[in-house]
Amino acid sequence: MIMLPGKPPYSQQGGEDQIENILKMNFSYPLGEKTNKKTPEGPWRYIWSHLPYKIKEAFYKSFRKGEEYSAPGKRLTTADWYDRMEHYLNDALDKMIENDPMSAELFPTRFKRVASLTYISCKLCGKDVVEDMTENGICRDCLSKGEQCHCSRCGKILKYTNRDKYISQEKRHDLCLNCHTYLNQVYSEVYCSECGSLFTITNGEYEFLQQKGFRLPQKCKSCRAASKYAVSHGSSQVAAGGNTEDPDQLITGTGSLISQLLKLSKK
Ligand SMILES: [Zn+2]
Ligand SMILES: [Zn+2]
Ligand SMILES: [Zn+2]
Numbered sequence: 001m002i003m004l005p006g007k008p009p010y011s012q013q014g015g016e017d018q019i020e021n022i023l024k025m026n027f028s029y030p031l032g033e034k035t036n037k038k039t040p041e042g043p044w045r046y047i048w049s050h051l052p053y054k055i056k057e058a059f060y061k062s063f064r065k066g067e068e069y070s071a072p073g074k075r076l077t078t079a080d081w082y083d084r085m086e087h088y089l090n091d092a093l094d095k096m097i098e099n100d101p102m103s104a105e106l107f108p109t110r111f112k113r114v115a116s117l118t119y120i121s122c123k124l125c126g127k128d129v130v131e132d133m134t135e136n137g138i139c140r141d142c143l144s145k146g147e148q149c150h151c152s153r154c155g156k157i158l159k160y161t162n163r164d165k166y167i168s169q170e171k172r173h174d175l176c177l178n179c180h181t182y183l184n185q186v187y188s189e190v191y192c193s194e195c196g197s198l199f200t201i202t203n204g205e206y207e208f209l210q211q212k213g214f215r216l217p218q219k220c221k222s223c224r225a226a227s228k229y230a231v232s233h234g235s236s237q238v239a240a241g242g243n244t245e246d247p248d249q250l251i252t253g254t255g256s257l258i259s260q261l262l263k264l265s266k267k
Contacts, residue, residue, distance in 0.1 A: 004044050009063055012038035025065035031056055049111040050103045052092040054084045124162065135167050143167065151176035183207070192220035
C-alpha cells in the first residue's frame with residue numbers, strides 16, 4: 001500500500017515553508033469537517049479521500065497540532081498503526097471497492113464516491129461527477145472553461161465559455177459589451193431633407209460611413225427606400241438629387257451589419 005506517493009505530509013497549498021509547517025504541525029489533509037483548506041491540489045487529495053476513516057483519523061490526530069495523538073507521549077504505538085492498517089485491508093477495503101471501484105486504484109483520478117449521490121460522466125471531460133453538480137451533463141469545471149476571442153472593434157479579450165455555448169446556446173460574441181452599447185447609441189438626429197421627419201444615425205452607422213469615406217445620409221429610411229426604388233426604375237425626378245456614392249444602399253448595408261452585430265453580441 002502506498003499513501004500520498006511523492007508528497008511530504010506537511011506540503012500544502014500556498015507554498016508556505018515546509019519547516020514552518022512542520023514546527024506548527026499544520027497538517028493539510030482534512031478529517032470530516034476539519035480542514036485548513038490547504039490540501040495540495042492534484043492526485044493527493046483524491047488519494048486521501050479514498051482512505052478509510054480510521055486511517056485518516058490516525059494521521060490527522062497525530063500530525064495536527066493539539067489533536068489527540070499529537071503530543072510525544074500520546075502517539076499511537078506501532079501495534080495501533082498495524083491494527084488500523086489491518087482493518088483497512090481486511091474489513092474496510094472490500095466494502096469501499098464495492099461502493100466505489102476507484103478505491104482500488106493507487107492513483108484515483110477523483111474523490112471517493114458518496115453512496116447517497118448519483119454520478120454521471122461529464123460529456124466534455126469524461127470525469128465522474130455528481131449529477132447535481134452538472135448542467136446538461138457537463139461538469140462545472142468544463143462549464144467555466146472555454147475559448148478566448150477578441151472584440152472586433154477594440155480588441156478586448158472576450159471569453160466564450162462552454163456555459164455560453166452549451167447552456168445559454170449563445171453565438172460567439174464579436175463585440176465587447178462596451179462597444180456593442182456604444183455602437184447602438186445615437187450619434188445624431190437629422191431632419192429628412194425630403195419629408196422633414198426626424199431620424200437617427202447611430203455611432204455604428206457613423207463609424208461605418210466614416211471608414212468608407214461617405215457622407216452622412218440626408219434622407220430618412222423610407223425616403224431613401226423610395227428614391228432607391230425610383231432610381232432602379234429609371235425615374236429622372238429622383239435622379240436629380242443624384243448621389244453617385246449611393247449612401248442609401250450603404251445605410252441599408254450598415255443596418256444589416258448592425259443588426260448582425262447586435263445578434264452576435266446580445267450579452
Ligand atoms: Zn467536465
Ligand atoms: Zn470592444
Ligand atoms: Zn423622409
